[in-house]
Amino acid sequence: MKLILAVDALVPPLTGIGRYALELANHYQAAHHELDAIRFFFAGRWIGDPAELLQPAIAGMLAQKRKRRFLRTPKSWRQWLMRREMRGHLFHSPNYFLPESVDSGIVTVHDLSVFKYPETHPAARIRHFESSFSSTLARAAHVITDSEATRAEVIDYFGWSPERITAIALGARPEFHHRDALSLGTALHTYGLVHGGYSLCVSTLEPRKRIDRLLAAYLDLPQSVRTRYPLVLAGSAGWLSDALREQIEQGEREGWLRYLGFVDATFLPLLYSGARAFLYPSVYEGFGLPVLEAMASGVPTLTSNSSSLPEVAAGAAWLVEPDNHEVLRHGIEQVLGDEAWREAAITRGLQVARTLTWERCAKRTLEVYRRFG
Structure with a gap:
């Protein structure tokens, strides 16, 4: 199996979603025998080592490169190139959205707070969900949630079949342990x-x-x-x-x-x-x-x-x-x-x-x- 893991959430300082993406990336890099190949996708480009994104200087440089590339490359051409490179891979987005260039994939939905508690989110984020989330759900082959509670919400709110959603609990890092x-x-x-x-x-x-x-x-x-x-x-x-x-x-x-x-x-x-x-x-x-x-x-x-x-x-x-x-x-x-x-x-x-x-x-x-x- 060939996997593409989106790591757009790896922006310092790490949020909970960033931690989730990093832990998956670290595990699959270390357990390479479990996958035929793995690639990391960040803001429209390929990344060699996701951990480098946690260095602010590198993250800023990549953002500037992405901006220059977008200005000189037509959108339709970018998407065609990406679709060709992604062919034969399974795509997983740990952060709600599938890129436009992805025809099908797995997406993790961490909660529905943007719908249930919109006052806790910036207006730009709400607009992004309103304009793009339905497209992601239409292309998603499967949804992962962090809990059975969120799984039940997704089933109820979007009318999804229970067979198409899996709840997988998060974890605590070894650094969190009892100390005297x-x-x-x-x-x-x-x-x-x-x-x-x-x-x-x-x-x-x-x-x-x-x-x-x-x-x-x-x-x-x-x-x-x-x-x-x-x-x-x-x-x-x-x-x-x-x-x-x-x-x-x-x-x-x-x-x-x-x-x-x-x-x-x-x-x-x-x-x-x-x-x-x-x-x-x-x-x-x-x-x-x-x-x-x-x-x-x-x-x-x-x-x-x-x-x-x-x-x-x-x-x-x-x-x-x-x-x-x-x-x-x-x-x-x-x-x-x-x-x-x-x-x-x-x-x-x-x-x-x-x-x-x-x-x-x-x-x-x-x-x-x-x-x-």
Whole structure:
């Protein structure tokens, strides 16, 4: 079987979709005996080593080359050339869309948030889905989703046959694992943190993540709890509203909140491992990778009882209705203070995480390829 894997999502800093594409690319490069050939497709051109795309200088250079090439080459001619080179290959796009030059292929749909929560996306992205996604679905031989919850949504929303959609769970990198206080001391001290002395939420700050609800519930905890376990927020600003910005600034002034912004991928696993609890009240996720990463790190976790999150947690997390203030506040107290539950949650979380690896994800994806390659 000859495979073409699109790697357009490999743009630094990596998003969750970028991580997914990179993990598949790394696995198939290392397991070359499982494929007759593999090529990588990025923005209309072939790429030798996808990892090079994570170097900003190279990514910028490729973007400029692509722009110059498009200006001097007619679109119809480009597509004809690409179709000829792709002949005899199976094409997989890990990022929603098949290129126009691809007549048939496999596409991964991570969630339907652009349809269900359009206010969390830029207008240009919404227009792109409105103009191009139906064309992708018309040409897709098969759809892969990250969870059974998203698979059911695609079946319901687009009327697709269940036989044409496969749910394949994502994985946690080996870097996400349990660490003791001694091994984390220096790294955490740099940020003024202590092992076991803070709660953690890793999330883009946008409406469906319900960070505003989390801050309101945390503010309602006893002052002694907030003092002992301040809340640490990590993640890019996203759609940071003025109201949420004010909440964050108030929490920082009062000393019970730290907003770190975007955290480097090297430090992120350490930040997880040092947390007393992980809190992720997002109302909608196609998978919820931070929940899996927290469980793999041996951290008791609270998350929402909606979309794919109960599926990913698999009985290891405290589930809440994120829009119910009292339920969310009570859940935070339990995850921080109920030692019997915490011990059981850590054990169960590690068990779940051991079964959800990127190797498993790549192998199950390869099984789908074999049905078409």
